[in-house]
Amino acid sequence: MSEQGLKPLIIIGGGGHASVLVDILLLQKREILAVISPDDLSSRCVFNGISHLNSDDDVFMFPVDEVLLVNGIGILPKSSLKQKLNQYFLSHGYQFETVISENAKISPFAKIGVGVQIFSGVIIQAGTKIANHTVINSGVIIEHDCEIGQYNHIAPRATLCGQVETDDNVYIGAGATVINNIKLARNVIVGAGAIVTKALDQNQVCYPSRATIKSSL
DSSP, X not given: OOTTSOOOEEEEOOSHHHHHHHHHHHHTTOOEEEEEOSSOOTTOGGGTTSEEEOOGGXXXXXOTTTOEEEEOOOOOTTOOHHHHHHHHHHTTTOOBOOEEOTTXXXXXXXEEOTTOEEOTTOEEOTTOEEOTTXXXXXXXXXXXXXXXXXXXXXXXXXXEOTTOEEOTTOEEOTTOEEOTTOXXXXXXXXXXXXXXXXXXXXXXXXXXXXXXXXXXO
């Protein structure tokens, strides 16, 4: 245990998403035992001084009851890698830490699940529920009484108005807006900048309107 009484952490992944998480955790003075990634991490100074291990199975060097994991793999549309890694380590008894930036504003009347990651500038209002292992990226606004499913990714600057409901594995792109009382079914993808004004069924994709650019000559 650290001086804070919190278990030390193992970070899975060494890309940009992982680097943001490590930045948040270092500011919170959390103890990070290792970053696990097959990639060269030398170009990302945020990892300096942290032990670098190469294989996912190196996690098993650490007893399940002495550490918590942080999955630093970002969620991309139609990608199940993050979920598969989580399920693999959960099946071996490991647990995942919830990571919340000090610069996020979260109502005390919101409920945040296990393994959720909430980045800087996020606003989450009263009555909202965020299910396990969802990523709420920088600057997202989630208004009152929304219910967000597991393994969602809400990309930077997206806005969910009041009482939006999403099922599992929903991806909402950067700068998108979902208006009040809309339901998004499992595996829905909302493109960056889209405005969602009606419910979307399972596996549907909502594309934003595209500006037509013509030469003035």
